[in-house]
Amino acid sequence: xxxxxxxxxxxxxxxxxxxxxxxxxxxxxxxxxxxxxxxxxxxxxxxxxxxxxxxxxxxxxxxxxxxxxxxxxxxxxxxxxxxxxxxxxxxxxxxxxxxxxxxxxxxxxxxxxxxxxxxxxxxxxxxxxxxxxxxxxxxxxxxxxxxxxxxxxxxxxxxxxxxxxxxxxxxxxxxxxxxxxxxxxxxxxxxxxxxxxxxxxxxxxxxxxxxxxxxxxxxxxxxxxxxxxxxxxxxxxxxxxxxxxxxxxxxxxxxxxxxxxxxxxxxxxxxxxxxxxxxxxxxxxxxxxxxxxxxxxxxxxxxxxxxxxxxxxxxxxxxxxxxxxxxxxxxxxxxxxxxxxxxxxxxxxxxxxxxxxxxxxxxxxxxxxxxxxxxxxxxxxxxxxxxxxxxxxxxxxxxxxxxxxxxxxxxxxxxxxxxxxxxxxxxxxxxxxxxxxxxxxxxxxxxxxxxxxxxxxxxxxxxxxxxxxxxxxxxxxxxxxxxxxxxxxxxxxxxxxxxxxxxxxxxxxxxxxxxxxxxxxxxxxxxxxxxxxxxxxxxxxxxxxxxxxxxxxxxxxxxxxxxxxxxxxxxxxxxxxxxxxxxxxxxxxxxxxxxxxxxxxxxxxxxxxxxxxxxxxxxxxxxxxxxxxxxxxxxxxxxxxxxxxxxxxxxxxxxxxxxxxxxxxxxxxxxxxxxxxxxxxxxxxxxxxxxxxxxxxxxxxxxxxxxxxxxxxxxxxxxxxxxxxxxxxxxxxxxxxxxxxxxxxxxxxxxxxxxxxxxxxxxxxxxxxxxxxxxxxxxxxxxxxxxxxxxxxxxxxxxxxxxx
Amino acid sequence: xxxxxxxxxxxxxxxxxxxxxxxxxxxxxxxxxxxxxxxxxxxxxxxxxxxxxxxxxxxxxxxxxxxxxxxxxxxxxxxxxxxxxxxxxxxxxxxxxxxxxxxxxxxxxxxxxxxxxxxxxxxxxxxxxxxxxxxxxxxxxxxxxxxxxxxxxxxxxxxxxxxxxxx
Ligand code: FES
Ligand code: FES
Numbered sequence: 001x002x003x004x005x006x007x008x009x010x011x012x013x014x015x016x017x018x019x020x021x022x023x024x025x026x027x028x029x030x031x032x033x034x035x036x037x038x039x040x041x042x043x044x045x046x047x048x049x050x051x052x053x054x055x056x057x058x059x060x061x062x063x064x065x066x067x068x069x070x071x072x073x074x075x076x077x078x079x080x081x082x083x084x085x086x087x088x089x090x091x092x093x094x095x096x097x098x099x100x101x102x103x104x105x106x107x108x109x110x111x112x113x114x115x116x117x118x119x120x121x122x123x124x125x126x127x128x129x130x131x132x133x134x135x136x137x138x139x140x141x142x143x144x145x146x147x148x149x150x151x152x153x154x155x156x157x158x159x160x161x162x163x164x165x166x167x168x169x170x171x172x173x174x175x176x177x178x179x180x181x182x183x184x185x186x187x188x189x190x191x192x193x194x195x196x197x198x199x200x201x202x203x204x205x206x207x208x209x210x211x212x213x214x215x216x217x218x219x220x221x222x223x224x225x226x227x228x229x230x231x232x233x234x235x236x237x238x239x240x241x242x243x244x245x246x247x248x249x250x251x252x253x254x255x256x257x258x259x260x261x262x263x264x265x266x267x268x269x270x271x272x273x274x275x276x277x278x279x280x281x282x283x284x285x286x287x288x289x290x291x292x293x294x295x296x297x298x299x300x301x302x303x304x305x306x307x308x309x310x311x312x313x314x315x316x317x318x319x320x321x322x323x324x325x326x327x328x329x330x331x332x333x334x335x336x337x338x339x340x341x342x343x344x345x346x347x348x349x350x351x352x353x354x355x356x357x358x359x360x361x362x363x364x365x366x367x368x369x370x371x372x373x374x375x376x377x378x379x380x381x382x383x384x385x386x387x388x389x390x391x392x393x394x395x396x397x398x399x400x401x402x403x404x405x406x407x408x409x410x411x412x413x414x415x416x417x418x419x420x421x422x423x424x425x426x427x428x429x430x431x432x433x434x435x436x437x438x439x440x441x442x443x444x445x446x447x448x449x450x451x452x453x454x455x456x457x458x459x460x461x462x463x464x465x466x467x468x469x470x471x472x473x474x475x476x477x478x479x480x481x482x483x484x485x486x487x488x489x490x491x492x493x494x495x496x497x498x499x500x501x502x503x504x505x506x507x508x509x510x511x512x513x514x515x516x517x518x519x520x521x522x523x524x525x526x527x528x529x530x531x532x533x534x535x536x537x538x539x540x541x542x543x544x545x546x547x548x549x550x551x552x553x554x555x556x557x558x559x560x561x562x563x564x565x566x567x568x569x570x571x572x573x574x575x576x577x578x579x580x581x582x583x584x585x586x587x588x589x590x591x592x593x594x595x596x597x598x599x600x601x602x603x604x605x606x607x608x609x610x611x612x613x614x615x616x617x618x619x620x621x622x623x624x625x626x627x628x629x630x631x632x633x634x635x636x637x638x639x640x641x642x643x644x645x646x647x648x649x650x651x652x653x654x655x656x657x658x659x660x661x662x663x664x665x666x667x668x669x670x671x672x673x674x675x676x677x678x679x680x681x682x683x684x685x686x687x688x689x690x691x692x693x694x695x696x697x698x699x700x701x702x703x704x705x706x707x708x709x710x711x712x713x714x715x716x717x718x719x720x721x722x723x724x725x726x727x728x729x730x731x732x733x734x735x736x737x738x739x740x741x742x743x744x745x746x747x748x749x750x751x752x753x754x755x756x757x758x759x760x761x762x763x764x765x766x767x768x769x770x771x772x773x774x775x776x777x778x779x780x781x782x783x784x785x786x787x788x789x790x791x792x793x794x795x796x797x798x799x800x801x802x803x804x
Numbered sequence: 805x806x807x808x809x810x811x812x813x814x815x816x817x818x819x820x821x822x823x824x825x826x827x828x829x830x831x832x833x834x835x836x837x838x839x840x841x842x843x844x845x846x847x848x849x850x851x852x853x854x855x856x857x858x859x860x861x862x863x864x865x866x867x868x869x870x871x872x873x874x875x876x877x878x879x880x881x882x883x884x885x886x887x888x889x890x891x892x893x894x895x896x897x898x899x900x901x902x903x904x905x906x907x908x909x910x911x912x913x914x915x916x917x918x919x920x921x922x923x924x925x926x927x928x929x930x931x932x933x934x935x936x937x938x939x940x941x942x943x944x945x946x947x948x949x950x951x952x953x954x955x956x957x958x959x960x961x962x963x964x965x966x967x968x969x970x971x
Contacts, residue, residue, distance in 0.1 A: 020903045025892040027911030028899040030846015030885065034912065037845035207850045207858055207946050208912040258848070258912025259946050291851040513910030513947050683906045683952060690949030714855035714944070722950040723937040751949075 011594075015526040018679035021518045022532065032256040035211035038226045040284035043213070044073050046274055047130040047287070049120035049137050050297060051112035054146035054368035054707020055159060058110055061120060062138040069136065071129035073281055076273070077120045078109030085276055086242045088269055088332070091234070092339035093484040097171035097364070102162040104332040106242070106269040106276075112141070113161055113331035114368050115707055116296025121273050123285055146368035146707035150305050150326035153365040161331055161366035168366040170329050173342045176349075176359035176422045177320075185320035185357050189311035193393040198776040199382050201303035201328065201701035202694075203717055204375050208258020209289035210298060212271035214278035222249040223279065227271045229254040230264045230510055231550025234487065236542045238267035238335070239275055254540045257512030261691070262374030263298050264512070265552050266335035270297070295712045300701055301375020303328035304341065304382050310390040316400050316408040320357040321421075323349045323386065329364045330371035336485075337373045338364060343483045344379025344471075344553075347422040351387040352431050352469040352645055353409040358421035368707045374552060376691055377749040380470050381756060388466045388757035392764065393773060402761070403444060406467050407435060417738075424471060426643040427745075430671070430735050435467055437733055438647040438669045447651065455769060460654040464762025465647065468754045472746040473558030473642030473737070489555070490637035492547045493563035495524070495571050497630040499617040501610030503530060505537045508548015509560035514748055515680040516556055520564055522676050523742065527568045528609055529595025546633070554644070554746030557676065558737065563636035565741035570632030575612045578630075581623040582607050582615060642737045642745040646670035648689070648754040652762040656770075659785030661697060661763055663726045668754065671733040672747035678732075681747050686728050688751020694720045695752075696759035700778045718778075767791075813876045819844070820888030826875075834870035834878065835859045838885060846886040846915045850944070857943030860916035861885045867923035869916075869942070886915035889922070897967065898922050901960035902953075909947035917943050921957045929965040931957070 026032055063075045087103040107118045119139055124130035145159035152158055153168040161168050176182075186192055213226040223245055229235045232252040240247040257264060270287060278285045289297070304327050311320040327341030346360035377384075391409075395402040410431040411418045418426045444463075451461045474480070477488040492508040503524055509516060521535040538544055548560075572592060579597035580587040583605050590597045598606035612630070615621070619628035651665040668685055675681045698718035702710045711717040736743030756777070763779050764772065770791040775783060812827040819842060828837065838844045838861070847870055850858035859870040862884040890896035895903065898921050908914040917940070924931060924939040931939060936957045937950070945953060 021906065023911070024903045024908060025895070027908060027914055028886075028895060028902055028918065029890060029892050030844065030887040030915055031892065032846075032911050034845075034848070036849070037839075039843070205946055206910070206912070207856060207944060208848070208910065209850065256911065258850075259910040261946070291853065291856075515909070679906045683909060683948060686949040686951050687909060687947045688949075691946070713853050714851050715853050719944050719946065720949075721944070722940040722954065723934070725937075725950060727933075728949065728951055 013526040014522040014532060015676060016674070017677065019518060019522060019677055021515050021680065022521060023515065023517045034208055034256045034258055035213060035226045035228050036288045038213045040213060040215050043284035043286050044123045044125060044281065045127040045130045046121055046123045046277060046285050047134050048118050048270060048293070049122065049134055049139070050293065051108065051115060051117040051119050053112055053141050053143050054115050054148065055144040056112050056141035057144065058108065058112065058119065059140040059142055066122065066133035066136040069129055069133040071125035072122065072133045073125065074123045074277065075120060075133065076107065076277065078105055078107035081107055081276065082109050085272060088242060088267060088272065089238065090333035090338060091335045091486040092337065093486065094171060094173055094338055094342045095484050097173040097338065097342060099171045099338055100165045100169065101333065102165065106272050114370055115709055116370055117331065118269050121277065123277050123281065148367050148369050148703040148705070148707050150328045150365050150367065153367050154363070161368060165366060169363055170333065170366050171338055171342065171364040173346065173362045174360065175346045177357040179359055182320050182322050182357045182359045186309055186311050186322060189319055190313045191394065191397055192309055192311045193390060193397050194309045195390060195393055195774055197306045197308060197386050197389060199302045199304040199306065199385060200777050202301040202375055202699050203295055203701045204261045204263035204298065204301060205294065205719055206259030206261055206263060209291060209294050210264065210268065210270065211288040212274040213284065213286045214275040215284040216279040216282065218282060220249065223275055224251045224253065225271065225275050226253045228257050228264050230257065230260040230512060230552050232510055232540055232542050233508065233548050234550055235267055239272055242272050243276060252542045254510055260512050261376040262301065262378055262552060266299050266373050292713055295717065296370055296709055299334050299373035300330065300370050301372065302382060303372050306386050308386045308390050310394050312394060314398050316398060316405045318353055318355045318409050321350055321355045323360045325360065325362045327362055327364045328367050328369065328372055330367060330369045332371045334371040334373035337371055339485060340374055340379045345383045347424050348380060348471050349383045349387060350420050351384055352411055352467050353387065354411045354415065355421060369703055376688065376752045380749065381753045384466070384468045384753045385757045388761060389774065392761050396768065396773060402465055406465065407432065410435065410467060425640060426469060427640050427737050427739060428735050429469065429643060429645050430733060431467060431645055434645060434647045434669050434671055434733050437731060438649055438667060441667050441729065441731065442649050458656065460656055460766040462652050462654065462762040462764065462766025464650045464652070464758045464760065464765060466754045466758040466761065467647045469643050469645040470750055470753050471641045471643060472554035472749060473638060474553035474555045475641045476639055477637050487549060489549055489559070490635055491549060491559040491563040492633065492635050493560065493567045494546065494633040495567045495631060497571060497613045499614050501530060501534065501613040503528065503535045505535065505564065506545045507537060507539050507560050507564065508545050509556040510540050510548065510551045511556060512551065514551060514556055514684065515677065516560065519557060519676045519680060520561065523561060523564055524568065527572065530609070554748040557742065557744045558642045558740055558746045559636060559638055561742045561744060562638060562740045563634045566634035566636050567632045570634060571630060574626065574632065575609060575616070575630060577623050577626055578612050578616050579607050582612070639739045642740065644670065644672040644745040644747060644750050646750060646754060648758040650758045650762040652759065652766055654763060654766045654784060656788055659781035659788060661779060661784065663693065663759065666726050667729045668751065669731045669733065670747065670750055671735050672750065673736045673743045673745040674734050675732065676744065682730050684747045685730055685751045688749060689728055689755040690720050690725060692752040692755025693725065693759050695756045696777055696779060698778050815876055815879050817878055817880065818882045820885060828875050830874065830876050832875050834873045834875050837875045838870060844885050844887050848912055848915055850912065855944065857920060858913050858916040860919045860943065862919055862923060865923065865926060867920045886918055889918060897963045898925065898960040901956040901963060905952045905956035905959055907948060907952040907956035913943060913945040917945060917953060921960065924957065925961045925964055929961040931961065
C-alpha cells in the first residue's frame with residue numbers, strides 16, 4: 001500500500017525529514033530555563049501546609065510558634081485569604097449535565113476535602129526557615145467520614161463532599177442514540193456481552209514537579225508569573241480573574257516545561273497563592289512542588305467504573321453499544337475536570353467501529369480525593385479501553401478471532417467523512433489498511449500455531465490487538481462553546497521577517513517536549529526557502545505571543561501549525577506583491593520556488609526572498625497600497641477535530657507460576673497524517689506507548705477507606721523503567737486530515753490510548769485457556785497469580801490445556 | 805555570607821574543573837549546593853526519595869545521585885555536572901548521540917541520564933541493550949519510553965570507542 005509522503009514544496013526541503021531537534025542543544029547542556037531555575041533578587045520561599053485528612057473540619061490553626069521562626073515573612077491561612085482570592089474556577093461546564101458547581105477556595109477555610117488540600121502557606125527568607133515553620137503550624141482537625149471510590153459515593157448515607165450536592169453527583173450526562181432504541185437492540189440481539197471495567201486512577205508524574213515564581217511591580221500594578229504551564233494564556237486569564245488583576249498587566253512565562261501530560265493544564269491554588277503573596281509582601285516569591293506533594297496535590301487521571309454492553313450478531317456484526325460510567329472527579333472540579341469523562345470520552349465510545357446504535361451515560365462524582373483532570377489522552381484512553389476489551393469479549397463469545405471481528409466492524413474507507421451515533425464526524429481514515437499493515441509485520445496464523453504449541457508445554461502466550469481512533473486536534477471553537485468549554489480552541493501565529501531575511505515565529509501553543517521549535521521551523525523553511533538556522537520559534541510568554549490556547553489534546557501541530565501555515569501564506573502573498581513591483585511583472589506571473597520569486601519562463605528575472613524582505617523594510621519603493629515591513633499573523637480556527645488512528649499489537653508471555661508478564665513484542669502502526677519530522681513522531685509514539693503499558697501493568701493510585709493515598713511516592717507508585725520494556729516496532733500509514741492546511745492529525749496521545757488495551761488484551765488472550773476473560777488493571781504479578789490460582793481451584797480441568 | 809561560627813565546615817572540591825574552598829552548612833545536599841550556591845541549574849531535582857535520578861552527577865567518575873549526599877562528605881572530590889560535559893556549540897559525544905537519536909523530549913531527566921550514560925560507557929563502551937537498560941535502572945524518564953535513550957547510548961559508545969582508536 002503506498003503511503004502519501006508529505007509533499008515538500010521544493011527539493012531539499014526539510015519537510016518530512018528526520019531532523020534532530022533544535023531545542024536539544026540547550027537542554028543537553030544544562031541551559032534549559034525551567035521554572036525552578038528562575039531566581040529573582042530578594043526572593044522569598046513558599047511552602048504549603050496540606051491536610052493529612054481526607055475530610056475534616058478545621059477547628060483552629062495555631063501559627064504563633066511558626067511565626068517566631070527566624071526568617072518567616074508571612075503565614076496565610078484560609079481565613080486570611082478568604083475574600084481576597086476568589087475561588088479557583090472550573091473551565092468546563094458540559095451542557096445538560098446539571099453540573100453542581102461548588103467553591104474551590106485557594107486554601108481551605110472551614111473544611112478540608114482531600115489529603116493534600118491546602119490549609120496554609122508559609123513564606124520565608126529561606127526554604128529551610130519555611131519548612132521549619134511549617135512543622136510548627138498546629139492545625140486542630142475534627143476528622144469526618146470520607147468517601148473515596150465511585151462505588152461508594154452515591155450510596156445512601158455516604159459522607160457528602162459538598163453541602164447541597166446530593167449523592168455527591170457533580171454531573172449526570174448522556175449522549176448518543178435514543179436509549180429505548182438501544183434497549184430494544186440489546187433485548188433482541190443474538191449476542192450481548194457485558195463487562196464491568198475499572199479504569200484505575202493514575203498519577204501523571206511528569207519528571208519536573210510543578211513550580212511557580214511570582215514578582216509584583218507595585219508601581220505598575222503588574223504581575224510576572226513564571227509557572228509550569230501547558231497554556232500560559234489560560235493561566236493569565238484565570239490568575240488575573242482569581243486575583244482581581246487586570247489581564248493586560250499579568251505576564252505569564254513558561255519557557256521550558258519538564259513534561260505535563262495534562263497535569264500542567266489546570267490552574268492550581270498554589271500558583272495563585274504564590275502570586276498573591278508576591279503582591280502582598282512586595283517581594284518575589286518562589287515555590288517548588290516536592291514529589292510527595294505532586295502525588296496528592298497535582299491532578300490525577302482516569303478513575304472510572306464502567307458497565308459496558310456490546311450487542312451484535314453471531315456473524316460478528318455489532319449492532320448496539322451501551323456504556324454506563326461512574327467517573328471520579330475528586331474533591332473539586334479541576335479546570336478541565338468535568339469535560340474529560342463526558343465530552344472527551346462519551347462521544348467516541350464506539351471507537352473506530354460502525355455501531356448503528358450507541359449511548360453513553362456518565363455520572364461524575366465528588367469524592368474525598370485529589371481532583372481528577374486530563375492525563376495523556378484524557379477520556380479517549382478510557383473510551384478506547386472499554387470498547388477494545390468488549391470487542392475481544394465479543395469475539396470470544398462467538399468463537400471468532402478478534403482480528404476478524406475488528407475487520408468486520410471497522411468503518412470502511414468509503415464511509416468518510418463518517419458520523420458516529422454520537423454525532424461527531426470522523427474526518428478521514430483507512431482503518432483496514434492500518435490493520436493489514438500490522439498483519440504484514442505479524443503473521444497471525446504463525447502466531448496462533450506457536451501459541452498452541454506453547455500451550456502444549458504449559459506456556460501461556462497471548463496476542464493483543466487494538467484498533468483505535470482518537471478525536472483530537474482540539475478543536476473548532478464553535479464546538480468548544482457548544483460542549484461547554486469556557487474558552488476558544490483556535491490558535492494564533494505571527495511570522496515576522498526581519499530586514500536580513502531572518503524569521504521570528506511566535507506561536508500560541510506551548511510545547512514542553514513535543515518539539516515544535518523544530519517542526520514549525522521545518523514548515524517555515526519549506527515555505528520560505530530559508531535555512532533552519534535563520535528561523536527562531538518562540539512560545540511560552542504571554543508578553544511575546546499575543547494569544548494562544550496552549551498544548552494539549554494533540555492540537556499543537558494540527559491547530560498551531562494551521563495558524564502558522566495561514567500566516568506564512570500571508571507573508572508570501574505580501575512578498576509576492578513587492579517582488580512583482582521590483583521585477584516589473586504581474587503578480588500572477590511570478591513563481592515562488594526555493595526562496596526566489598521568478599517570472600514564469602524567464603528564470604533570470606528573479607529576486608530572492610531575502611532581498612524582498614530588505615526592500616519591504618526599507619520601503620523606498622513599495623507598490624501602491626502595500627505597507628512597509630514583512631510580517632503577518634493569523635488566527636486559525638479549525639473546522640473539525642482530527643482523527644488519527646492505527647493498529648497496535650503485542651505478544652506477551654505469562655508465567656503461570658508467578659503471574660509475571662513478559663512483553664515480548666510490541667508493534668505499532670499509526671496514522672497521524674503526514675509526518676513533518678518522522679523522528680519526533682516516532683518519539684511521541686514510543687513515549688506514549690510506554691505510558692499506556694504503565695497503566696496496563698504497573699501504575700495505579702490507590703486510596704484506603706480513610707482517604708489516605710497508599711501510593712504516595714515513587715517508591716509505592718511504579719513508573720515504567722527501561723529494563724521492563726521491550727523494543728517498540730513502529731510503522732506508519734499516512735492519511736491526511738482533509739480540513740487543515742498541513743493535513744496533520746496529531747500524535748501526542750495515540751500511543752497511550754492504544755497501548756493499554758493492547759497489552760491487557762494480550763494478557764487475557766494468554767489467560768483464556770484458564771477460563772480467565774477479564775482482570776482489572778494494573779495487571780501486577782500478584783493479581784494475575786491470584787486469578788490463576790482461583791481458576792485452578794474452580795476449574796482444574798481447564799488448566800494447562802489447549803485453547804478450545 | 806556564611807558564618808564560620810555557625811557550625812559550617814570548610815570543604816575543598818573541584819566542580820567542572822574549578823577547585824573551590826567553601827564554608828558550608830553540614831546539612832547541605834550536593835544538589836542544593838550545585839543549584840542554589842553555584843547556580844548550576846542543569847542538575848535537576850525530580851523527587852524526594854532518591855528514585856528519579858534527574859540529579860545524577862559524577863563524583864570522581866562515578867554516577868551519584870546528588871540529592872543523596874551532603875557536600876561536607878565530599879572533601880577532595882572531583883564533581884562533574886552536565887554543564888561540564890560539553891557546550892551548545894560543542895557537544896560531548898554522548899550529548900551529540902542523544903540529539904541524533906532523539907533521546908530527550910522535555911529534557912528534564914536528561915542531565916541525569918547523560919551523566920549516568922557517561923559513567924556507564926566509561927566502564928564499558930560497548931554495552932548490550934540489556935546492559936544499558938539495566939544501567940538505566942537509577943533513572944526515570946517519563947517522556948521517551950527509553951528506547952531512544954538505549955539507542956543513543958549505543959551510538960555514543962561506538963563514537964567514543966572510534967574516537968579513542970583514532971586518538
Ligand atoms: S532528585 Fe530524584 S533521585 Fe535525586
Ligand atoms: S525527556 Fe522528559 S522525562 Fe525524560
